[in-house]
Amino acid sequence: MIDWGGLVGPAWAAPGRADDAVDGVVPATVVRPGTVEEVQAVVRAAAEGRQALVASGRGAHLDLGAPPARLDVLVRVDRLARLVDHQAADMTVTVETGCSLACLAAALAAAGQWLPVDPPRPEDTTVGGLIAADLSGPLRASQGTVRDLLIGLRVVGGDGAVIRGGGRVVKNVAGYDLPKLHVGALGTVGVIVEATFKVRPRPAAEEAVVVACRSAREAADAALAVRDSDAAPLWLEVAGAGGLPEGPGAGAAVVVGLGGIGEEIAAARACVQRIAASLGLRAVPVAGGAALRARLGAFPVEPAAAVLKAATLPAAVGDVMERIAAAARGRGTGVRCLAHAPSGVVRAAVAESHAVAPLVHALRPELERHGGSLVIERAAPAVKAGLDVWGDPGPGLPLMRRVKAAFDPAGVFAPGRYVGAL
Amino acid sequence: MLPAALVARLRAVVGADGIVDRPEALLVYECDGYTLERAAPEAVVLPRTPAEVSAVLRLLAAEKISFVPRGAGTGLSGGTLPVAAPVMICTSRLDRIEAVDVRNQRVVAQAGVVNQWVTNAVRAHGLGYAPDPSSQPACTIGGNIAENSGGPHTLKYGVTTNHVLGIELALPSGELVALGGAVEDRPGYDLVGLVVGAEGTFGVVTRATLRVVRSPEAHRTLLAVFDSVDAASEAVSGIIGAGIVPAALEMMDRLIIQAVEAAFRIGLPTDAGAVLLIEIDGPAAGLDVHAARATAVCRAAGVREIRVARDEAERAALWKCRKRAFGAVGRLAPNYCTQDGVVPRTRVPEIVRSIAAVAQRHRLRIANVFHAGDGNIHPILLYDERDRDEVARVRAAGREILETCVALGGSLTGEHGIGVEKVAEMPLLFGPDDLLAMTRLRAVFDPEGRANPHKIFPDAKVCVETRAPRRQAAV
Numbered sequence: 001m002i003d004w005g006g007l008v009g010p011a012w013a014a015p016g017r018a019d020d021a022v023d024g025v026v027p028a029t030v031v032r033p034g035t036v037e038e039v040q041a042v043v044r045a046a047a048e049g050r051q052a053l054v055a056s057g058r059g060a061h062l063d064l065g066a067p068p069a070r071l072d073v074l075v076r077v078d079r080l081a082r083l084v085d086h087q088a089a090d091m092t093v094t095v096e097t098g099c100s101l102a103c104l105a106a107a108l109a110a111a112g113q114w115l116p117v118d119p120p121r122p123e124d125t126t127v128g129g130l131i132a133a134d135l136s137g138p139l140r141a142s143q144g145t146v147r148d149l150l151i152g153l154r155v156v157g158g159d160g161a162v163i164r165g166g167g168r169v170v171k172n173v174a175g176y177d178l179p180k181l182h183v184g185a186l187g188t189v190g191v192i193v194e195a196t197f198k199v200r201p202r203p204a205a206e207e208a209v210v211v212a213c214r215s216a217r218e219a220a221d222a223a224l225a226v227r228d229s230d231a232a233p234l235w236l237e238v239a240g241a242g243g244l245p246e247g248p249g250a251g252a253a254v255v256v257g258l259g260g261i262g263e264e265i266a267a268a269r270a271c272v273q274r275i276a277a278s279l280g281l282r283a284v285p286v287a288g289g290a291a292l293r294a295r296l297g298a299f300p301v302e303p304a305a306a307v308l309k310a311a312t313l314p315a316a317v318g319d320v321m322e323r324i325a326a327a328a329r330g331r332g333t334g335v336r337c338l339a340h341a342p343s344g345v346v347r348a349a350v351a352e353s354h355a356v357a358p359l360v361h362a363l364r365p366e367l368e369r370h371g372g373s374l375v376i377e378r379a380a381p382a383v384k385a386g387l388d389v390w391g392d393p394g395p396g397l398p399l400m401r402r403v404k405a406a407f408d409p410a411g412v413f414a415p416g417r418y419v420g421a422l
Numbered sequence: 423m424l425p426a427a428l429v430a431r432l433r434a435v436v437g438a439d440g441i442v443d444r445p446e447a448l449l450v451y452e453c454d455g456y457t458l459e460r461a462a463p464e465a466v467v468l469p470r471t472p473a474e475v476s477a478v479l480r481l482l483a484a485e486k487i488s489f490v491p492r493g494a495g496t497g498l499s500g501g502t503l504p505v506a507a508p509v510m511i512c513t514s515r516l517d518r519i520e521a522v523d524v525r526n527q528r529v530v531a532q533a534g535v536v537n538q539w540v541t542n543a544v545r546a547h548g549l550g551y552a553p554d555p556s557s558q559p560a561c562t563i564g565g566n567i568a569e570n571s572g573g574p575h576t577l578k579y580g581v582t583t584n585h586v587l588g589i590e591l592a593l594p595s596g597e598l599v600a601l602g603g604a605v606e607d608r609p610g611y612d613l614v615g616l617v618v619g620a621e622g623t624f625g626v627v628t629r630a631t632l633r634v635v636r637s638p639e640a641h642r643t644l645l646a647v648f649d650s651v652d653a654a655s656e657a658v659s660g661i662i663g664a665g666i667v668p669a670a671l672e673m674m675d676r677l678i679i680q681a682v683e684a685a686f687r688i689g690l691p692t693d694a695g696a697v698l699l700i701e702i703d704g705p706a707a708g709l710d711v712h713a714a715r716a717t718a719v720c721r722a723a724g725v726r727e728i729r730v731a732r733d734e735a736e737r738a739a740l741w742k743c744r745k746r747a748f749g750a751v752g753r754l755a756p757n758y759c760t761q762d763g764v765v766p767r768t769r770v771p772e773i774v775r776s777i778a779a780v781a782q783r784h785r786l787r788i789a790n791v792f793h794a795g796d797g798n799i800h801p802i803l804l805y806d807e808r809d810r811d812e813v814a815r816v817r818a819a820g821r822e823i824l825e826t827c828v829a830l831g832g833s834l835t836g837e838h839g840i841g842v843e844k845v846a847e848m849p850l851l852f853g854p855d856d857l858l859a860m861t862r863l864r865a866v867f868d869p870e871g872r873a874n875p876h877k878i879f880p881d882a883k884v885c886v887e888t889r890a891p892r893r894q895a896a897v
Contacts, residue, residue, distance in 0.1 A: 012596075017430075080797075081812040087766060087768070088663070088774070089659060089662065089663035089767070089768045090662075090766040090767050090797075091662060091767070092766070094680070112665055134607075144580070144584065147583075147612060147615055148580060148584050157855070157859060161855040161858075162855065163855055163856055163859040164852065164853070164855075164856045165859070167831075167832070167833050167851070167857065168766065168769070168831055169764040169765065169766055169797055169831070169832045169833050169836075170764075170796055170797065171571045171572060171576070171581065171764050171793070171796040171797070171798045171833075171836040171837065172764055172833040172835070173569065173581075173619050173833075173835050173836060173837055173838070173839055173840075174833045174834045174835050174840060174844075174851055174852075175840065175848065175851070175852060175856070175857075175860050175878060176616060176619065176620055176860045176863055176864070176878075177570070177583065177615055177618065177619050178618060178856075178859060178860065178863070180583075180615030180616055181558060181612065181615075181616060181863070183609060183612055183615070184609075184611075184612065185611055185612075189611075200667065201665035201666075201667060223576065224525065227636070228548070228636065230639040230705060230706070231705075232638075232639070232704060232705050236532075260708055261708050261711055263707040263708050263711060264704075264705050264707050264708040266707065267705055267706070267707035267708075268705060279840055281622045290637050309607070311605050311606055311607040311608065312521075313526045313528075313604060313605055314525070314526050314527070315526050343606050343607070344526075344605055344606055344607075345606065345607055370605070371603040371604050371605045371608075372605045373605070373607065373608050373609055375613070377610055390609040390610075391609060393608065393609050393610030394600065394602075394603070394608060395598060395599050395600050395601075395602070396600075396601045396602075396610060396611070396613045397610065399599065399601075399613055399867065400610050400611045400613070401864060402866045403611050403863070403866050404861065406862040407859070407862065409486065417527050418610075419609045419610045420610075
């Protein structure tokens with residue numbers, strides 16, 4: 001038996017309870033290390049004792065991934081939450097990974113800056129979770145994703161050593177780009193303890209324009225017309241029927257986010273209105289663009305049996321949304337879709353649990369045939385059972401297996417959670 | 423010596439015109455843009471297709487022969503210097519743009535496609551390929567991927583890794599593997615992100631799916647003239663600190679201004695201490711406001727004069743000066759070597775002062791033309807390779823500059839790579855555990871260590887033959 005309390009202090013180790021479960025698997029122990037050294041001690045002990053661990057922040061996004069094949073200890077890094085260094089004039093920030101995005105955002109906002117990634121639930125989403133789950137939101141349309149903003153990492157590796165990759169400067173090609181390895185890796189190659197990002201100036205103002213459309217396909221086409229215009233949208237979402245939490249009518253829509261100084265927003269708004277008029281559509285400006293963005297980023301707000309994430313080419317978004325809707329109709333379930341249109345990412349909230357597996361089987365092969373993917377992003381363990389949540393990661397899988405073996409030889413980190421049962 | 427039978431088999435794969443192995447013809451390949459060290463391969467192989475790359479690698483794998491990939495040879499860190507690698511695989515005949523998908527903003531290019539060709543292929547549709555190294559009329563996509571190349575406009579638009587979505591990699595075993603692809607968010611480790619910047623140590627990149635981006639509606643290009651490098655550096659810090667994100671923010675010091683003006687005669691002030699080339703782009707509606715803010719910061723830093731490019735021709739002339747500055751340096755000395763360190767952007771004034779002190783201490787002339795907005799310096803150390811003492815002083819000065827970059831919280835290289843040039847400095851930046859993790863990653867792709875050996879990592883230094891001095895061609 002490992003004396004976890006001896007490693008992190010007795011107050012910070014406890015038996016796992018039902019609400020600590022990861023996809024239905026309850027860990028024997030939950031530890032909350034308070035220092036990087038304590039994380040190292042926990043990983044070393046786990047490696048020596050052949051114990052499996054899952055790292056977690058506040059647990060907001062643990063639904064992603066397959067249920068762990070084994071789970072002995074849940075390592076919550078929420079006590080590692082220091083803002084290590086914010087060099088406002090350098091536009092970089094270094095933060096421990098237990099810090100929440102809301103907390104980080106508040107510190108950056110004081111300098112007129114932001115880390116422009118906007119996943120749902122920023123209060124409960126930690127920096128570590130952001131990286132490990134590669135979370136994103138509407139802003140990815142213009143600001144990119146975590147991999148574009150992350151410039152350095154400190155990670156506790158499979159042997160307990162702290163590995164540093166990247167650095168604290170915005171441009172750096174010294175050595176391999178190790179931070180990339182951990183983005184979206186779901187904690188399967190190490191416990192991320194500290195991250196450095198480049199940050200950007202916050203736009204002076206945000207606004208949105210909602211363009212009501214007759215179909216998802218029409219909305220997706222209109223979105224590409226906006227992308228290809230001088231509106232330079234900050235974000236650009238396409239909603240299928242019922243995809244918007246509110247808005248003009250229940251039909252499909254394009255929602256265009258605009259950011260910048262007053263002159264820029266005015267010109268962009270006029271540009272979107274011109275495009276809408278030319279397509280015979282109505283464009284309605286909405287004040288409080290940031291609030292609408294947050295509401296869209298929180299999709300789906302209503303309860304759903306599962307959230308599926310389909311990735312396709314930008315020009316195929318409308319088609320994929322219509323195919324999802326048709327497949328759902330055929331299986332007697334409701335579905336609501338919202339897409340990060342320029343990125344080709346479509347989210348579908350499936351109402352009925354019985355329809356999830358048939359939908360995955362109906363949609364995934366066609367998406368994968370064209371280089372896309374379908375991931376079950378969120379579903380109850382009973383719904384996930386018997387389903388491959390990730391699908392085919394492509395011909396790189398043998399290399400991925402070797403990556404996993406190289407960085408986690410003892411099989412400590414979240415076994416079974418990732419693609420190919422890694 | 424390569425076995426004659428192997429050379430014959432390689433020739434059978436790539437054709438008689440696809441092998442270079444006469445000693446005089448191999449001289450072209452004995453160095454890239456980094457000329458302090460030279461070594462010729464025993465044979466250069468020029469495959470025409472990814473399948474030929476694969477076949478070549480299978481032949482080399484069977485005999486456990488090491489190789490070095492090479493694109494156009496414009497690299498600046500000796501990344502294509504063959505060190506204990508008898509065969510060079512040159513991608514220059516893999517030169518097809520295979521697909522242009524305007525609606526999805528993707529281009530599929532073979533590794534030997536020249537950077538500039540990608541933009542040329544999509545410009546008519548209002549699109550461009552963002553990474554724009556100064557060597558873009560010559561450098562290849564494969565080389566850009568190996569080095570994770572940048573360029574002036576990466577300040578706003580990102581470097582190569584931000585624009586590569588898929589890679590086909592020929593592993594050292596000869597196996598071709600497609601990583602990533604045209605669609606974003608494919609599940610699985612970001613192997614594409616790992617291959618970019620791996621300096622050819624994972625195998626040979628054969629083709630890539632690139633993201634092309636919409637060109638901005640309008641530009642304002644400003645030339646701000648300062649009496650001193652110090653004042654210009656303060657303006658750089660001020661512009662970034664004020665939350666302005668220029669598309670580019672480049673500095674040239676007096677030595678460079680004089681060389682560039684002698685070469686191009688566009689009326690640069692040769693008595694100025696430094697100039698900043700500031701480009702602001704985006705929607706036309708906001709440009710005047712942003713340009714006025716940048717101008718105000720320059721005024722506060724004591725700018726002597728600000729010129730605004732009145733039309734596209736003037737803008738092009740200013741950029742020609744910047745991008746051909748390295749070539750113009752040929753007027754200053756027979757040889758030069760450029761460093762590529764990075765500092766946090768607010769430390770630009772300090773590093774520039776430190777470079778001046780290093781130049782004085784080592785009795786060297788050092789010119790500066792660099793990506794100031796990124797904190798990515800490019801001090802150009804001038805020398806004459808016939809002067810062995812001066813060469814030694816160049817090496818010592820280069821190391822001191824990099825030590826200072828690291829001490830200021832920066833990095834050894836922003837876009838040129840470690841290559842052979844900076845292997846000895848890697849431990850300044852990374853500890854044994856960090857380097858061990860990287861070598862483990864390398865072994866995932868190249869377990870036998872045959873792909874571009876002796877690069878990046880400080881292993882037992884292999885001696886590279888230094889050949890007879892030769893005048894450096896301007897790049």
